[in-house]
Amino acid sequence: MFAIRNKSIMNSFIRFHHIYIDHYDISSTGISLNEFRQRRHSLVNLIRHYMKTEQKQSSKNFTICLPASSRLYMGPDVAYFPFKQQSDFYYLTGCMQPDAILLINGNDQTFSTNLFLSRCTMHSTDEYERWFGPTITDGEKICQIFGIDKVYPIDQLITLKLPSSSILFYNSQFINDKTINKKNVVPFLKRFSSSIVCNQLTSFLHSLRSIKSFAEQNLIRRVCQLTSIAFINTMKNCKKDIENEYLVKAQFQYECEKLGDLSMAFYPVVAANGRANTIHYQKNNQSINKDGLIMLDGGCLFKQYSSDMTRRFSSAQRQLYEILLTVHKDLIQYIDSADTIISREKLNALADQYMIKYLREENILSRTIDENYAKNIIHILCPTGTSHHLGLDVHDCELSTAKQQLRPGNVITIEPGLYIPLTCKDVPSIYRGFAARLEDDILLTEQDIYEAIEKHDLMIKYSNLKLEIFKKTLPPDHFDIQNLEERIQFVKDILEPSVKSLRELGNETFYNSNFDQALIYYQQALDEELKSSNIDYSNVFDIHFEIAQVHAKKDGNHTSEVNYLQKLIGTQYSDDTLHSAVIYSKIAEVYG
Known part of the structure; x- marks a missing residue:
């Protein structure tokens, strides 16, 4: 890392000149410009519907304020990399520029989109580009790139003329979020102190984001395929006598990054010797016992979309692992055959039922304990949720509650886990300390597009819905594949x-x-x-x-x-x- 010798260059950041964005090709996102436009239009329609039905003010003006992430720094001049854009902002714009703000002004008839950007802050564009690379400074060109009506310098946000009596839509978390540009957002919000304010903008956006478009499905499908290959190659290339967790982590990161434009969706979990009982274990630096279980929970980020997968490598406690695998398969089978409304809450309850059933059948839980006590034990042994949404964030659309009905276009995880503390007296001592989870990413799609995606050979028929298992490509245990035909099909599935x-x-x-x-x-x-x-x-x-x-x-x-x-x-x-x-x-x- 080179230090900036002339600190006046950095100090000149306070002298604003013209707006700019780093050189950007929106076609590289995998999402079309028209789709970004349609997303903004869909949000506006939701806002209009809300104003008409909840606020009883269909003709009222409204303003939507959505800031981008700020760039975070590890220390002087050293930014965290890669930059992660605020997901709602990216969903509506496709813009990766830090410290920007999207403002949408409208009413029941029309709306306009405005993008506020930082000014180029060095003495010249040439000087900036020498340090940071090509930029685009032409306002009209920036409008064309993102399909935005107008672009302004961000310092003009506070003085921009707004429609009279606007209802403000924003998210209250912006006030406390350290990753956004509060210097410009907070003064702007104060302009609405006497206005009607709806501070749950994210709930509208998450209802849109939870339904993945065809383009999004393709991006998530691709990142899941690549992550599956990285998992398999990690298994292949980590010797059975591997000595430390950090070697597994390093191998996984290498296998991901060598596949192309991938980064880590989150810091991977490599937990050996029962340390998976720490559910978000992150040290990844402890020794691995011979023939011990290694759990790897990792995911990749590809064009801002995430994958999230978990597999174990080897285990002497095969009996418990088989129970976990059976629960996993049963949940998939339930979704496959269900003719009723499905929710993540229902999947959680089913996972508990299945786990109690199989633990009792194997005499790991006593058959004599009553149902209520068994449920209490399971809440200790299975403290994690069985499913979450997946997309621009690993835990996507956090405001989509577990009670909400799953719909076509949802991408969710199926991830039953079993964590038996060493202190648990309700199971035999031989099983204490065991911890593992299995995680697959699945897509619910409408029946009428069956033919369009059937070629991927990843379909399971599902009444009026259909289930696509993105991770059929990753078998429960790669080392257990013995049958030749299964091995051949396995290779067919994971590789283009x-x-x-x-x-x-x-x-x-x-x-x-x-x-x-x-x-x-x-x-x-x-x-x-x-x-x-x-x-x-x-x-x-x-x-x-x-x-x-x-x-x-x-x-x-x-x-x-x-x-x-x-x-x-x-x-x-x-x-x-x-x-x-x-x-x-x-x-x-x-x-x-």
């Missing part, structure tokens, strides 16, 4: 068609002596590589040699293998001396 995944499928089927299917996969891998704009010929020849090997095994001799290779020389590489030499070398190796 690619040279690597198709070759892996070819390898699986080849070693199972399913030669015809292996040839299909290898040929598909070859076709994918040859379609690439940057062909890797080492891959091409490796695949050719794999195909030749399949022919040899299929026919029981090397004649077919050599014939295939000689045919390549006579057709595809007849004018390519270098590549022909590579194939001749392979033929010599076969005969040798």
Whole structure:
């Protein structure tokens, strides 16, 4: 990290010049500009409906005030990274600029959107860009980028002329929130001291945000797929004798970030040796006993959308883990077959019922205790909720209560947990100290779009709704997968068609002596590589040699293998001396 030598540069931050945003391409968000516009329109319609039905003032003017996050600093000149935008602000604008404010003024007929931005605060744009990168300072261009009517310097917020007798919609938490620009927000709010004020703006926004659009579903689907792959690779690459939790955390973060534009949605939990009983354990620096259970709770952030998943790696206390897995499956099955209203509160109650049932069946809970006492015990053993919304925040739409009916477009987690304290006398001592949870992310969608997403092979029929398990891609225990067909399907589910995944499928089927299917996969891998704009010929020849090997095994001799290779020389590489030499070398190796 470089220190700023000329402190006058930093001190000049108090001398305001022109508005700016860091260079930004809203198309990179995965959400269209029209969708951001539609979100603002939907919020305005909700406000109008509220004013008409609750305030009985349909013709009244209204003002919506929504601030962005401020950039937080670890110390002088050192900002926390990556910057996390205030989710409601991002939902309505797509803007990632810190310290901005969105103001929407309207009535029952029209509305306008205004974005207030900080001014560029160095002596020149060139000076700023030398330190922080390209900017956009043209107000009209900024309006076009975000589909906003007008852009103002943020210091003009306090003097902006407002419609007369406006009802103010904001969120009272803004007053105490350390992550927003209170310097500009608080004086502005004081202008409404004699007005009607609704301080629950977030409740309107969360009712909108809880229903994910098709574009949002695709983003969450993608981040869940990538996180699943990171989990699996972490399991594969962490040796059974791994010594410390921080090594698992480091491996998981590496596996996430190497997949592309991913960051951590939250600080991961890596809890070994019963430390999962600390539900939000975060030290991640303790030693791991041999053959001990390791619980990894982690999630990724992709284009501002989150995933949240939990798996365990290995455990001697298999019996309890199987109970937890059964409860998890039963909850999914219930949603699959339910013909009544479903809520997260109902899922919580069902999880408790299932847990009591299976713990009793395994004689972990006494069959003689009455139902009320059993419920009290379960509240100790299962203190966490079974589900939460997922989206721009890991615990998304916090104002959507557990009693609310789940609807198409909701993305929620299913995460039963079992935490047995060492001090619990109601279970045998052998089980005390066990703690684990299983977490999957699911989407409820309408029946009429079944065909549009069926191709993902992640669908379960669900009366007039349908359930998509984003995390069918991550099996309960990767190390338990023995059946070849299941392994092949597993690879199909988690990876998009690619040279690597198709070759892996070819390898699986080849070693199972399913030669015809292996040839299909290898040929598909070859076709994918040859379609690439940057062909890797080492891959091409490796695949050719794999195909030749399949022919040899299929026919029981090397004649077919050599014939295939000689045919390549006579057709595809007849004018390519270098590549022909590579194939001749392979033929010599076969005969040798």
